[in-house]
Amino acid sequence: LINLISRCLLIDRLFCLIVKSNKLMLLLLKILSIRIRKMITDVAPYKLIDIGANLTNPCLNDRNLCDVVDRAKAAGVCKIIVTGTSIETAKEAMRLSRLYPNYLFFTAGNIAELEKLALEPECVAIGECGLDFNRNFSPQENQLTAFEAQVQLACKLKKTIFIHERDAHSALVEILKKYSLILPYAVVHCFTGTAEQAKTYLDMGLYIGLTGSLWKDKLEFGVQYALRQGIIPLNRLLVETDSPYMYPNIKAKKLQTEVKEKVSPHALQFLHHCSFQRNEPCALPTVVELIAAFSGASVDDVAINTTLNAVRLFGLTSE
Incomplete structure:
Protein backbone atom coordinates (compact mmCIF):
# COMPACT_ATOMS: atom_id res chain seq x y z
CA LEU A 1 0.00 0.00 0.00
CA ASP A 42 10.64 48.60 -34.72
CA VAL A 43 12.49 48.52 -38.03
CA ALA A 44 12.63 52.17 -39.11
CA PRO A 45 10.69 52.87 -42.32
CA TYR A 46 13.37 55.29 -43.56
CA LYS A 47 16.99 56.40 -43.18
CA LEU A 48 17.59 59.95 -41.98
CA ILE A 49 20.60 62.17 -41.33
CA ASP A 50 20.49 64.73 -38.51
CA ILE A 51 22.71 67.55 -39.80
CA GLY A 52 22.78 69.44 -36.49
CA ALA A 53 22.69 68.13 -32.93
CA ASN A 54 24.35 69.70 -29.89
CA LEU A 55 25.46 66.43 -28.32
CA THR A 56 28.18 68.24 -26.38
CA ASN A 57 25.46 69.88 -24.29
CA PRO A 58 25.70 68.66 -20.66
CA CYS A 59 22.14 67.30 -20.68
CA LEU A 60 23.04 64.96 -23.56
CA ASN A 61 26.77 64.42 -23.29
CA ASP A 62 26.73 62.28 -20.18
CA ARG A 63 26.87 58.61 -19.28
CA ASN A 64 23.52 58.15 -21.03
CA LEU A 65 24.81 59.28 -24.43
CA CYS A 66 24.90 55.66 -25.58
CA ASP A 67 21.14 55.48 -24.96
CA VAL A 68 20.64 58.68 -26.97
CA VAL A 69 22.59 57.16 -29.86
CA ASP A 70 20.75 53.82 -29.60
CA ARG A 71 17.36 55.56 -29.72
CA ALA A 72 18.45 57.63 -32.70
CA LYS A 73 19.54 54.50 -34.58
CA ALA A 74 16.28 52.72 -33.75
CA ALA A 75 14.36 55.76 -35.02
CA GLY A 76 16.13 55.53 -38.38
CA VAL A 77 18.81 58.18 -37.92
CA CYS A 78 21.84 56.72 -39.70
CA LYS A 79 24.24 59.68 -39.17
CA ILE A 80 24.45 62.66 -36.82
CA ILE A 81 26.54 65.80 -37.26
CA VAL A 82 27.54 67.28 -33.90
CA THR A 83 27.83 71.07 -33.98
CA GLY A 84 30.91 72.76 -32.58
CA THR A 85 30.31 76.36 -31.52
CA SER A 86 33.58 76.99 -29.67
CA ILE A 87 37.05 75.48 -29.41
CA GLU A 88 35.94 73.42 -26.42
CA THR A 89 32.73 72.09 -28.00
CA ALA A 90 34.45 71.38 -31.32
CA LYS A 91 37.15 69.33 -29.58
CA GLU A 92 34.53 67.50 -27.54
CA ALA A 93 32.50 66.89 -30.70
CA MET A 94 35.61 65.44 -32.33
CA ARG A 95 36.11 63.15 -29.32
CA LEU A 96 32.51 61.94 -29.55
CA SER A 97 32.83 61.33 -33.29
CA ARG A 98 35.74 59.02 -32.56
CA LEU A 99 33.73 57.12 -29.96
CA TYR A 100 31.09 56.47 -32.65
CA PRO A 101 33.09 56.26 -35.91
CA ASN A 102 31.17 56.62 -39.16
CA TYR A 103 28.05 57.53 -37.17
CA LEU A 104 28.90 60.83 -35.48
CA PHE A 105 30.67 63.64 -37.34
CA PHE A 106 31.32 67.23 -36.31
CA THR A 107 31.60 70.85 -37.39
CA ALA A 108 34.24 73.35 -36.25
CA GLY A 109 33.61 77.09 -36.19
CA ASN A 110 35.94 78.91 -33.81
CA ILE A 111 38.47 80.87 -35.86
CA ALA A 112 41.35 80.45 -33.37
CA GLU A 113 41.98 76.76 -34.13
CA LEU A 114 39.58 76.37 -37.02
CA GLU A 115 41.91 75.26 -39.79
CA LYS A 116 43.58 72.61 -37.63
CA LEU A 117 40.24 71.12 -36.55
CA ALA A 118 38.73 71.45 -40.03
CA LEU A 119 41.41 69.17 -41.46
CA GLU A 120 40.40 66.29 -39.18
CA PRO A 121 38.66 63.54 -41.21
CA GLU A 122 35.56 63.58 -38.98
CA CYS A 123 35.04 67.32 -39.52
CA VAL A 124 32.51 67.73 -42.32
CA ALA A 125 31.75 71.47 -42.20
CA ILE A 126 32.91 74.91 -41.12
CA GLY A 127 30.51 76.14 -38.46
CA GLU A 128 28.42 76.75 -36.69
CA CYS A 129 29.21 80.22 -38.00
CA GLY A 130 27.22 83.24 -39.12
CA LEU A 131 25.52 86.33 -37.78
CA ASP A 132 23.13 86.78 -34.86
CA PHE A 133 21.86 90.35 -34.62
CA ASN A 134 19.00 89.23 -32.38
CA ARG A 135 20.88 88.23 -29.25
CA ASN A 136 24.15 89.98 -30.14
CA PHE A 137 26.48 87.74 -28.14
CA SER A 138 29.30 89.88 -29.53
CA PRO A 139 29.42 93.28 -31.29
CA GLN A 140 28.07 93.16 -34.84
CA GLU A 141 31.34 94.38 -36.35
CA ASN A 142 33.20 91.53 -34.66
CA GLN A 143 30.63 89.06 -35.96
CA LEU A 144 31.00 90.36 -39.52
CA THR A 145 34.79 90.10 -39.39
CA ALA A 146 34.79 86.59 -37.92
CA PHE A 147 32.15 85.29 -40.32
CA GLU A 148 33.97 86.58 -43.39
CA ALA A 149 37.19 84.94 -42.19
CA GLN A 150 35.31 81.64 -41.75
CA VAL A 151 33.80 81.92 -45.24
CA GLN A 152 37.26 82.56 -46.69
CA LEU A 153 38.64 79.46 -44.98
CA ALA A 154 35.69 77.35 -46.17
CA CYS A 155 36.38 78.51 -49.73
CA LYS A 156 40.07 77.67 -49.33
CA LEU A 157 39.39 74.19 -47.93
CA LYS A 158 36.30 73.63 -50.13
CA LYS A 159 34.41 72.69 -46.98
CA THR A 160 30.64 73.01 -46.53
CA ILE A 161 29.54 76.03 -44.45
CA PHE A 162 27.08 75.45 -41.60
CA ILE A 163 25.40 78.85 -41.16
CA HIS A 164 23.51 80.41 -38.25
CA GLU A 165 21.47 83.54 -38.99
CA ARG A 166 19.09 85.56 -36.82
CA ASP A 167 17.83 89.01 -37.85
CA ALA A 168 20.89 89.41 -40.08
CA HIS A 169 19.68 88.25 -43.48
CA SER A 170 20.86 91.25 -45.53
CA ALA A 171 24.31 91.40 -43.92
CA LEU A 172 24.79 87.66 -44.38
CA VAL A 173 23.79 87.80 -48.04
CA GLU A 174 26.15 90.73 -48.64
CA ILE A 175 29.15 88.76 -47.35
CA LEU A 176 28.28 85.54 -49.18
CA LYS A 177 27.78 87.35 -52.50
CA LYS A 178 31.42 88.48 -52.39
CA TYR A 179 32.44 84.83 -52.73
CA SER A 180 29.65 83.62 -55.01
CA LEU A 181 32.02 82.29 -57.67
CA ILE A 182 34.04 80.13 -55.26
CA LEU A 183 31.52 79.47 -52.49
CA PRO A 184 31.34 75.78 -51.48
CA TYR A 185 28.13 74.09 -50.39
CA ALA A 186 26.37 76.00 -47.61
CA VAL A 187 23.29 75.40 -45.48
CA VAL A 188 21.34 77.94 -43.44
CA HIS A 189 20.63 75.75 -40.46
CA CYS A 190 17.52 75.96 -38.28
CA PHE A 191 15.90 78.35 -40.74
CA THR A 192 13.02 80.38 -39.22
CA GLY A 193 12.82 83.27 -41.66
CA THR A 194 10.37 84.30 -44.36
CA ALA A 195 9.58 82.61 -47.65
CA GLU A 196 11.20 85.55 -49.46
CA GLN A 197 14.42 85.12 -47.46
CA ALA A 198 14.40 81.39 -48.16
CA LYS A 199 14.04 82.12 -51.89
CA THR A 200 17.00 84.52 -51.76
CA TYR A 201 19.18 81.86 -50.12
CA LEU A 202 18.05 79.24 -52.61
CA ASP A 203 18.72 81.54 -55.58
CA MET A 204 22.28 81.89 -54.25
CA GLY A 205 22.69 78.12 -54.28
CA LEU A 206 22.33 77.61 -50.53
CA TYR A 207 20.42 74.81 -48.81
CA ILE A 208 17.81 75.19 -46.07
CA GLY A 209 17.88 73.24 -42.79
CA LEU A 210 14.61 72.79 -40.88
CA THR A 211 14.02 71.68 -37.29
CA GLY A 212 11.10 70.86 -35.02
CA SER A 213 10.53 74.62 -34.55
CA LEU A 214 8.43 74.32 -37.69
CA TRP A 215 5.34 73.75 -35.52
CA LYS A 216 5.49 77.24 -33.96
CA ASP A 217 6.04 79.31 -37.10
CA LYS A 218 4.02 82.50 -36.52
CA LEU A 219 4.81 84.29 -39.77
CA GLU A 220 2.07 84.69 -42.35
CA PHE A 221 4.63 84.07 -45.09
CA GLY A 222 7.06 81.98 -43.07
CA VAL A 223 8.39 78.44 -43.28
CA GLN A 224 5.01 76.70 -43.30
CA TYR A 225 3.88 78.94 -46.15
CA ALA A 226 7.14 78.31 -48.04
CA LEU A 227 6.62 74.55 -47.78
CA ARG A 228 2.97 74.70 -48.83
CA GLN A 229 3.83 76.83 -51.86
CA GLY A 230 6.76 74.64 -52.89
CA ILE A 231 9.21 77.54 -52.46
CA ILE A 232 11.65 75.25 -50.64
CA PRO A 233 12.12 72.24 -52.97
CA LEU A 234 13.01 68.85 -51.52
CA ASN A 235 16.30 68.72 -53.42
CA ARG A 236 17.52 71.75 -51.42
CA LEU A 237 16.24 70.72 -48.01
CA LEU A 238 18.02 69.25 -44.98
CA VAL A 239 16.65 68.14 -41.62
CA GLU A 240 18.00 68.48 -38.10
CA THR A 241 16.87 68.33 -34.49
CA ASP A 242 19.24 70.98 -33.06
CA SER A 243 18.86 68.89 -29.91
CA PRO A 244 18.53 69.44 -27.01
CA TYR A 245 16.61 72.43 -28.41
CA MET A 246 13.78 72.83 -30.94
CA TYR A 247 11.42 70.19 -29.55
CA PRO A 248 8.61 69.50 -32.06
CA ASN A 249 5.52 70.07 -29.93
CA ILE A 250 2.88 68.27 -31.95
CA LYS A 251 0.34 68.63 -29.12
CA ALA A 252 0.24 72.41 -29.49
CA LYS A 253 -3.28 73.81 -29.91
CA LYS A 254 -2.12 76.06 -32.76
CA LEU A 255 -1.03 73.06 -34.83
CA GLN A 256 -3.72 72.00 -37.27
CA THR A 257 -5.47 68.70 -36.55
CA GLU A 258 -4.78 67.37 -40.05
CA VAL A 259 -1.05 67.93 -39.48
CA LYS A 260 -1.07 66.21 -36.08
CA GLU A 261 -2.86 63.21 -37.54
CA LYS A 262 -0.10 62.67 -40.09
CA VAL A 263 2.56 61.98 -37.46
CA SER A 264 3.03 58.20 -37.45
CA PRO A 265 3.13 55.80 -34.47
CA HIS A 266 6.79 55.18 -35.37
CA ALA A 267 7.64 58.86 -34.87
CA LEU A 268 5.49 59.17 -31.75
CA GLN A 269 7.11 56.26 -29.92
CA PHE A 270 10.47 58.05 -30.04
CA LEU A 271 9.09 61.53 -29.39
CA HIS A 272 8.02 60.24 -25.96
CA HIS A 273 11.71 60.26 -24.98
CA CYS A 274 11.97 63.99 -25.73
CA SER A 275 10.79 67.22 -24.10
CA PHE A 276 11.20 70.99 -24.31
CA GLN A 277 14.10 70.67 -21.87
CA ARG A 278 15.78 67.74 -23.59
CA ASN A 279 15.11 67.11 -27.25
CA GLU A 280 16.99 64.20 -28.86
CA PRO A 281 18.01 63.12 -32.38
CA CYS A 282 15.35 60.39 -32.18
CA ALA A 283 12.79 63.19 -32.72
CA LEU A 284 13.97 63.55 -36.32
CA PRO A 285 11.18 61.34 -37.76
CA THR A 286 8.65 63.82 -36.36
CA VAL A 287 10.47 66.71 -38.08
CA VAL A 288 10.42 64.83 -41.40
CA GLU A 289 6.73 63.95 -41.06
CA LEU A 290 5.80 67.55 -40.20
CA ILE A 291 7.60 68.72 -43.33
CA ALA A 292 5.71 66.12 -45.36
CA ALA A 293 2.41 67.24 -43.85
CA PHE A 294 2.98 70.93 -44.64
CA SER A 295 4.49 70.40 -48.09
CA GLY A 296 2.08 67.72 -49.29
CA ALA A 297 5.00 65.47 -50.23
CA SER A 298 5.19 61.86 -49.10
CA VAL A 299 7.26 61.04 -46.02
CA ASP A 300 9.40 58.73 -48.16
CA ASP A 301 10.18 61.54 -50.61
CA VAL A 302 11.18 63.91 -47.79
CA ALA A 303 13.33 61.24 -46.14
CA ILE A 304 15.08 60.14 -49.34
CA ASN A 305 15.75 63.66 -50.61
CA THR A 306 17.02 65.10 -47.33
CA THR A 307 19.29 62.10 -46.77
CA LEU A 308 20.75 62.30 -50.28
CA ASN A 309 21.25 66.05 -49.85
CA ALA A 310 23.16 65.49 -46.60
CA VAL A 311 25.29 62.79 -48.23
CA ARG A 312 26.18 65.19 -51.03
CA LEU A 313 26.85 68.28 -48.89
CA PHE A 314 28.88 66.62 -46.15
CA GLY A 315 30.57 63.81 -48.07
CA LEU A 316 28.83 61.08 -46.07
CA THR A 317 27.33 57.70 -46.90
CA SER A 318 23.82 56.57 -46.04
CA GLU A 319 25.02 53.27 -44.57
Whole structure:
Protein backbone atom coordinates (compact mmCIF):
# COMPACT_ATOMS: atom_id res chain seq x y z
CA LEU A 1 0.00 0.00 0.00
CA ILE A 2 2.85 2.36 0.91
CA ASN A 3 4.57 1.55 -2.37
CA LEU A 4 1.37 2.22 -4.26
CA ILE A 5 0.87 5.57 -2.52
CA SER A 6 4.49 6.51 -3.21
CA ARG A 7 4.08 5.65 -6.88
CA CYS A 8 0.88 7.67 -7.08
CA LEU A 9 2.60 10.67 -5.46
CA LEU A 10 5.51 10.31 -7.86
CA ILE A 11 3.18 10.18 -10.87
CA ASP A 12 1.32 13.22 -9.52
CA ARG A 13 4.57 15.16 -9.15
CA LEU A 14 5.65 14.20 -12.66
CA PHE A 15 2.28 15.30 -14.00
CA CYS A 16 2.60 18.66 -12.21
CA LEU A 17 6.11 19.12 -13.61
CA ILE A 18 4.90 18.38 -17.14
CA VAL A 19 2.02 20.85 -16.76
CA LYS A 20 4.35 23.48 -15.31
CA SER A 21 6.95 22.91 -18.00
CA ASN A 22 4.28 23.25 -20.69
CA LYS A 23 3.11 26.49 -19.11
CA LEU A 24 6.69 27.67 -18.93
CA MET A 25 7.23 26.70 -22.56
CA LEU A 26 4.08 28.54 -23.60
CA LEU A 27 5.19 31.60 -21.64
CA LEU A 28 8.62 31.52 -23.26
CA LEU A 29 7.07 31.15 -26.71
CA LYS A 30 4.76 34.09 -25.99
CA ILE A 31 7.67 36.29 -24.87
CA LEU A 32 9.69 35.26 -27.93
CA SER A 33 6.75 36.03 -30.20
CA ILE A 34 6.34 39.49 -28.66
CA ARG A 35 10.05 40.22 -29.07
CA ILE A 36 10.08 39.06 -32.70
CA ARG A 37 6.99 41.14 -33.44
CA LYS A 38 8.59 44.16 -31.75
CA MET A 39 11.79 43.69 -33.77
CA ILE A 40 9.76 43.63 -36.98
CA THR A 41 7.65 46.68 -36.11
CA ASP A 42 10.64 48.60 -34.72
CA VAL A 43 12.49 48.52 -38.03
CA ALA A 44 12.63 52.17 -39.11
CA PRO A 45 10.69 52.87 -42.32
CA TYR A 46 13.37 55.29 -43.56
CA LYS A 47 16.99 56.40 -43.18
CA LEU A 48 17.59 59.95 -41.98
CA ILE A 49 20.60 62.17 -41.33
CA ASP A 50 20.49 64.73 -38.51
CA ILE A 51 22.71 67.55 -39.80
CA GLY A 52 22.78 69.44 -36.49
CA ALA A 53 22.69 68.13 -32.93
CA ASN A 54 24.35 69.70 -29.89
CA LEU A 55 25.46 66.43 -28.32
CA THR A 56 28.18 68.24 -26.38
CA ASN A 57 25.46 69.88 -24.29
CA PRO A 58 25.70 68.66 -20.66
CA CYS A 59 22.14 67.30 -20.68
CA LEU A 60 23.04 64.96 -23.56
CA ASN A 61 26.77 64.42 -23.29
CA ASP A 62 26.73 62.28 -20.18
CA ARG A 63 26.87 58.61 -19.28
CA ASN A 64 23.52 58.15 -21.03
CA LEU A 65 24.81 59.28 -24.43
CA CYS A 66 24.90 55.66 -25.58
CA ASP A 67 21.14 55.48 -24.96
CA VAL A 68 20.64 58.68 -26.97
CA VAL A 69 22.59 57.16 -29.86
CA ASP A 70 20.75 53.82 -29.60
CA ARG A 71 17.36 55.56 -29.72
CA ALA A 72 18.45 57.63 -32.70
CA LYS A 73 19.54 54.50 -34.58
CA ALA A 74 16.28 52.72 -33.75
CA ALA A 75 14.36 55.76 -35.02
CA GLY A 76 16.13 55.53 -38.38
CA VAL A 77 18.81 58.18 -37.92
CA CYS A 78 21.84 56.72 -39.70
CA LYS A 79 24.24 59.68 -39.17
CA ILE A 80 24.45 62.66 -36.82
CA ILE A 81 26.54 65.80 -37.26
CA VAL A 82 27.54 67.28 -33.90
CA THR A 83 27.83 71.07 -33.98
CA GLY A 84 30.91 72.76 -32.58
CA THR A 85 30.31 76.36 -31.52
CA SER A 86 33.58 76.99 -29.67
CA ILE A 87 37.05 75.48 -29.41
CA GLU A 88 35.94 73.42 -26.42
CA THR A 89 32.73 72.09 -28.00
CA ALA A 90 34.45 71.38 -31.32
CA LYS A 91 37.15 69.33 -29.58
CA GLU A 92 34.53 67.50 -27.54
CA ALA A 93 32.50 66.89 -30.70
CA MET A 94 35.61 65.44 -32.33
CA ARG A 95 36.11 63.15 -29.32
CA LEU A 96 32.51 61.94 -29.55
CA SER A 97 32.83 61.33 -33.29
CA ARG A 98 35.74 59.02 -32.56
CA LEU A 99 33.73 57.12 -29.96
CA TYR A 100 31.09 56.47 -32.65
CA PRO A 101 33.09 56.26 -35.91
CA ASN A 102 31.17 56.62 -39.16
CA TYR A 103 28.05 57.53 -37.17
CA LEU A 104 28.90 60.83 -35.48
CA PHE A 105 30.67 63.64 -37.34
CA PHE A 106 31.32 67.23 -36.31
CA THR A 107 31.60 70.85 -37.39
CA ALA A 108 34.24 73.35 -36.25
CA GLY A 109 33.61 77.09 -36.19
CA ASN A 110 35.94 78.91 -33.81
CA ILE A 111 38.47 80.87 -35.86
CA ALA A 112 41.35 80.45 -33.37
CA GLU A 113 41.98 76.76 -34.13
CA LEU A 114 39.58 76.37 -37.02
CA GLU A 115 41.91 75.26 -39.79
CA LYS A 116 43.58 72.61 -37.63
CA LEU A 117 40.24 71.12 -36.55
CA ALA A 118 38.73 71.45 -40.03
CA LEU A 119 41.41 69.17 -41.46
CA GLU A 120 40.40 66.29 -39.18
CA PRO A 121 38.66 63.54 -41.21
CA GLU A 122 35.56 63.58 -38.98
CA CYS A 123 35.04 67.32 -39.52
CA VAL A 124 32.51 67.73 -42.32
CA ALA A 125 31.75 71.47 -42.20
CA ILE A 126 32.91 74.91 -41.12
CA GLY A 127 30.51 76.14 -38.46
CA GLU A 128 28.42 76.75 -36.69
CA CYS A 129 29.21 80.22 -38.00
CA GLY A 130 27.22 83.24 -39.12
CA LEU A 131 25.52 86.33 -37.78
CA ASP A 132 23.13 86.78 -34.86
CA PHE A 133 21.86 90.35 -34.62
CA ASN A 134 19.00 89.23 -32.38
CA ARG A 135 20.88 88.23 -29.25
CA ASN A 136 24.15 89.98 -30.14
CA PHE A 137 26.48 87.74 -28.14
CA SER A 138 29.30 89.88 -29.53
CA PRO A 139 29.42 93.28 -31.29
CA GLN A 140 28.07 93.16 -34.84
CA GLU A 141 31.34 94.38 -36.35
CA ASN A 142 33.20 91.53 -34.66
CA GLN A 143 30.63 89.06 -35.96
CA LEU A 144 31.00 90.36 -39.52
CA THR A 145 34.79 90.10 -39.39
CA ALA A 146 34.79 86.59 -37.92
CA PHE A 147 32.15 85.29 -40.32
CA GLU A 148 33.97 86.58 -43.39
CA ALA A 149 37.19 84.94 -42.19
CA GLN A 150 35.31 81.64 -41.75
CA VAL A 151 33.80 81.92 -45.24
CA GLN A 152 37.26 82.56 -46.69
CA LEU A 153 38.64 79.46 -44.98
CA ALA A 154 35.69 77.35 -46.17
CA CYS A 155 36.38 78.51 -49.73
CA LYS A 156 40.07 77.67 -49.33
CA LEU A 157 39.39 74.19 -47.93
CA LYS A 158 36.30 73.63 -50.13
CA LYS A 159 34.41 72.69 -46.98
CA THR A 160 30.64 73.01 -46.53
CA ILE A 161 29.54 76.03 -44.45
CA PHE A 162 27.08 75.45 -41.60
CA ILE A 163 25.40 78.85 -41.16
CA HIS A 164 23.51 80.41 -38.25
CA GLU A 165 21.47 83.54 -38.99
CA ARG A 166 19.09 85.56 -36.82
CA ASP A 167 17.83 89.01 -37.85
CA ALA A 168 20.89 89.41 -40.08
CA HIS A 169 19.68 88.25 -43.48
CA SER A 170 20.86 91.25 -45.53
CA ALA A 171 24.31 91.40 -43.92
CA LEU A 172 24.79 87.66 -44.38
CA VAL A 173 23.79 87.80 -48.04
CA GLU A 174 26.15 90.73 -48.64
CA ILE A 175 29.15 88.76 -47.35
CA LEU A 176 28.28 85.54 -49.18
CA LYS A 177 27.78 87.35 -52.50
CA LYS A 178 31.42 88.48 -52.39
CA TYR A 179 32.44 84.83 -52.73
CA SER A 180 29.65 83.62 -55.01
CA LEU A 181 32.02 82.29 -57.67
CA ILE A 182 34.04 80.13 -55.26
CA LEU A 183 31.52 79.47 -52.49
CA PRO A 184 31.34 75.78 -51.48
CA TYR A 185 28.13 74.09 -50.39
CA ALA A 186 26.37 76.00 -47.61
CA VAL A 187 23.29 75.40 -45.48
CA VAL A 188 21.34 77.94 -43.44
CA HIS A 189 20.63 75.75 -40.46
CA CYS A 190 17.52 75.96 -38.28
CA PHE A 191 15.90 78.35 -40.74
CA THR A 192 13.02 80.38 -39.22
CA GLY A 193 12.82 83.27 -41.66
CA THR A 194 10.37 84.30 -44.36
CA ALA A 195 9.58 82.61 -47.65
CA GLU A 196 11.20 85.55 -49.46
CA GLN A 197 14.42 85.12 -47.46
CA ALA A 198 14.40 81.39 -48.16
CA LYS A 199 14.04 82.12 -51.89
CA THR A 200 17.00 84.52 -51.76
CA TYR A 201 19.18 81.86 -50.12
CA LEU A 202 18.05 79.24 -52.61
CA ASP A 203 18.72 81.54 -55.58
CA MET A 204 22.28 81.89 -54.25
CA GLY A 205 22.69 78.12 -54.28
CA LEU A 206 22.33 77.61 -50.53
CA TYR A 207 20.42 74.81 -48.81
CA ILE A 208 17.81 75.19 -46.07
CA GLY A 209 17.88 73.24 -42.79
CA LEU A 210 14.61 72.79 -40.88
CA THR A 211 14.02 71.68 -37.29
CA GLY A 212 11.10 70.86 -35.02
CA SER A 213 10.53 74.62 -34.55
CA LEU A 214 8.43 74.32 -37.69
CA TRP A 215 5.34 73.75 -35.52
CA LYS A 216 5.49 77.24 -33.96
CA ASP A 217 6.04 79.31 -37.10
CA LYS A 218 4.02 82.50 -36.52
CA LEU A 219 4.81 84.29 -39.77
CA GLU A 220 2.07 84.69 -42.35
CA PHE A 221 4.63 84.07 -45.09
CA GLY A 222 7.06 81.98 -43.07
CA VAL A 223 8.39 78.44 -43.28
CA GLN A 224 5.01 76.70 -43.30
CA TYR A 225 3.88 78.94 -46.15
CA ALA A 226 7.14 78.31 -48.04
CA LEU A 227 6.62 74.55 -47.78
CA ARG A 228 2.97 74.70 -48.83
CA GLN A 229 3.83 76.83 -51.86
CA GLY A 230 6.76 74.64 -52.89
CA ILE A 231 9.21 77.54 -52.46
CA ILE A 232 11.65 75.25 -50.64
CA PRO A 233 12.12 72.24 -52.97
CA LEU A 234 13.01 68.85 -51.52
CA ASN A 235 16.30 68.72 -53.42
CA ARG A 236 17.52 71.75 -51.42
CA LEU A 237 16.24 70.72 -48.01
CA LEU A 238 18.02 69.25 -44.98
CA VAL A 239 16.65 68.14 -41.62
CA GLU A 240 18.00 68.48 -38.10
CA THR A 241 16.87 68.33 -34.49
CA ASP A 242 19.24 70.98 -33.06
CA SER A 243 18.86 68.89 -29.91
CA PRO A 244 18.53 69.44 -27.01
CA TYR A 245 16.61 72.43 -28.41
CA MET A 246 13.78 72.83 -30.94
CA TYR A 247 11.42 70.19 -29.55
CA PRO A 248 8.61 69.50 -32.06
CA ASN A 249 5.52 70.07 -29.93
CA ILE A 250 2.88 68.27 -31.95
CA LYS A 251 0.34 68.63 -29.12
CA ALA A 252 0.24 72.41 -29.49
CA LYS A 253 -3.28 73.81 -29.91
CA LYS A 254 -2.12 76.06 -32.76
CA LEU A 255 -1.03 73.06 -34.83
CA GLN A 256 -3.72 72.00 -37.27
CA THR A 257 -5.47 68.70 -36.55
CA GLU A 258 -4.78 67.37 -40.05
CA VAL A 259 -1.05 67.93 -39.48
CA LYS A 260 -1.07 66.21 -36.08
CA GLU A 261 -2.86 63.21 -37.54
CA LYS A 262 -0.10 62.67 -40.09
CA VAL A 263 2.56 61.98 -37.46
CA SER A 264 3.03 58.20 -37.45
CA PRO A 265 3.13 55.80 -34.47
CA HIS A 266 6.79 55.18 -35.37
CA ALA A 267 7.64 58.86 -34.87
CA LEU A 268 5.49 59.17 -31.75
CA GLN A 269 7.11 56.26 -29.92
CA PHE A 270 10.47 58.05 -30.04
CA LEU A 271 9.09 61.53 -29.39
CA HIS A 272 8.02 60.24 -25.96
CA HIS A 273 11.71 60.26 -24.98
CA CYS A 274 11.97 63.99 -25.73
CA SER A 275 10.79 67.22 -24.10
CA PHE A 276 11.20 70.99 -24.31
CA GLN A 277 14.10 70.67 -21.87
CA ARG A 278 15.78 67.74 -23.59
CA ASN A 279 15.11 67.11 -27.25
CA GLU A 280 16.99 64.20 -28.86
CA PRO A 281 18.01 63.12 -32.38
CA CYS A 282 15.35 60.39 -32.18
CA ALA A 283 12.79 63.19 -32.72
CA LEU A 284 13.97 63.55 -36.32
CA PRO A 285 11.18 61.34 -37.76
CA THR A 286 8.65 63.82 -36.36
CA VAL A 287 10.47 66.71 -38.08
CA VAL A 288 10.42 64.83 -41.40
CA GLU A 289 6.73 63.95 -41.06
CA LEU A 290 5.80 67.55 -40.20
CA ILE A 291 7.60 68.72 -43.33
CA ALA A 292 5.71 66.12 -45.36
CA ALA A 293 2.41 67.24 -43.85
CA PHE A 294 2.98 70.93 -44.64
CA SER A 295 4.49 70.40 -48.09
CA GLY A 296 2.08 67.72 -49.29
CA ALA A 297 5.00 65.47 -50.23
CA SER A 298 5.19 61.86 -49.10
CA VAL A 299 7.26 61.04 -46.02
CA ASP A 300 9.40 58.73 -48.16
CA ASP A 301 10.18 61.54 -50.61
CA VAL A 302 11.18 63.91 -47.79
CA ALA A 303 13.33 61.24 -46.14
CA ILE A 304 15.08 60.14 -49.34
CA ASN A 305 15.75 63.66 -50.61
CA THR A 306 17.02 65.10 -47.33
CA THR A 307 19.29 62.10 -46.77
CA LEU A 308 20.75 62.30 -50.28
CA ASN A 309 21.25 66.05 -49.85
CA ALA A 310 23.16 65.49 -46.60
CA VAL A 311 25.29 62.79 -48.23
CA ARG A 312 26.18 65.19 -51.03
CA LEU A 313 26.85 68.28 -48.89
CA PHE A 314 28.88 66.62 -46.15
CA GLY A 315 30.57 63.81 -48.07
CA LEU A 316 28.83 61.08 -46.07
CA THR A 317 27.33 57.70 -46.90
CA SER A 318 23.82 56.57 -46.04
CA GLU A 319 25.02 53.27 -44.57
